[in-house]
Amino acid sequence: MNLTLKVWRQAGPNADGHIETYPAKDIPASASFLEMLDIVNEGLIEQGEEPIHFDHDCREGICGMCSLTINGVPHGDERAITTCQLHMRHFNDGDTIWIEPFRANSFPVLKDLVVDRTAFDRIIASGGYIDVRTGSAPDANSVPIDKKDADEAFEAAACIGCGACVAACKNASAMLFVSAKAAHLNKLPQGQPEKDKRVLAMVRTMDGEGFGNCTNQYECEAACPKEISVDNIAKLNRDYLAAVAREATV
Amino acid sequence: MTTLTRSLCAFWNSSIGKKIVVAVTGLIFIAFLAGHLIGNLLVFVGQEAFNEYAHWLHHLGHGGAIWAARIVLLGSLVLHVVATVSLTRANRAARPSYAKEDTIQASRSSRVMIWSGLTVLAFIIFHILHYTVRVDSQLAELGKEDPWKMVIVGFQNPAASIFYVIAMVLLCSHLAHGFSSAFQTLGLNSSKTRPTLQLIGKAYAVLICLGFISIPISILFFGYGN
Ligand code: HEM
């Protein structure tokens, strides 16, 4: 198939970016989106031009490294997949495809389509962990956990930290990510002792990183490749209120 | 600073804290609107019923109740507006725009909250000057003796009635998102209850809107009370 690409090109963090148009010729429908970009890049390299820079690693939907906002939607229009799992058969011959970086001021562009998502790492470092000696894995069921809690913690833990929630949010809010990372620990007995401390620290770091505020439009949930539920956001709101109340009174 | 004031400042300065203030004040308005509408609809029961209600309202608790309500509502309004304007500014500052924008599923109402809100704010100021402060001397005279007549004469003014209707339609839009949104902000929902709350919110928004606009429409277009 033959396509027209409208790609965001930006030489470096401080350079001005712009949209550049490229033809993508003879793309097999079985190619993944990233393979399509590989083919286009080979052509660019042959012509002595700078290839289009983009992030990727596992290319099997588990690492969260690939990004790209495709036609205005992070990871493209298909639900519940990452860009690396998106295939060209979902497009039509002759389509024009807009490819932009994940946009948020807290995710500054490094080059072309590559953005700096280390703000997420700083949020995790501020509280997304448990202060215990880990040792080897405990015996199964040595700590009894409700099926419901175990399921919800597991679903929250499915977050791969790709940042699509931020990129989809009209306010570049990181609430879905932060709430999932807080919930998967807060739901479990191991996470209880540091729950308040974790919630306060993660929310404060999130605010300090300059992410926007959630307006409950749920674009994040719709864009999430792992279908993380906004129930986690409701829970974080509740937990934050309780943590602030305890901090103020105790 | 004491621990408590420090915590309150931190709460107000946090994204979730400010949103909780918006949600609580929003729910106060939602409760108020329901009561205000029921009272206002007495205008259709008759002159006597409406005037009795107005008299009762102004003398409840020796005139203290209405002032208590006014203080709570005005305080809530200031908090709601200051918080939402500040949140909206922060939101705009957090996100550069896409060359190609798309929206997956966010409703139109949810995307124009600041505009529906600011129109409602302009309306609230106008409405208070119109019927509470009564800057118009004719309405001020009527208000003392016959509040029912004041409402009728007030809405015989087409400009006032049309602005009222426009503001109520935008209030409907504000509530269509705001009602269920407040429950999410307060963490009082889940994926099981969310669709039901969204439905109730939309039904409430439509009922409030139709209820309020029925008054100026009946007076201006159907000559009610003439
Ligand atoms: C009778 C009047 C009003 C009612 C019943 C009302 C109700 C609500 C409710 C229930 C919410 C949802 C809260 C949440 O998401 O947690 C909300 C949000 C909002 N309101 Fe109002 N409101 C009123 C007046 C205003 C005014 C005068 C403004 C003017 C600026 C305003 C601006 C906003 C904005 C921008 C939001 C979205 C906030 C956010 O999610 O960031 N509202 N309102």
Ligand code: FES
């Ligand atoms: S490259 Fe690992 S999730 Fe896409």
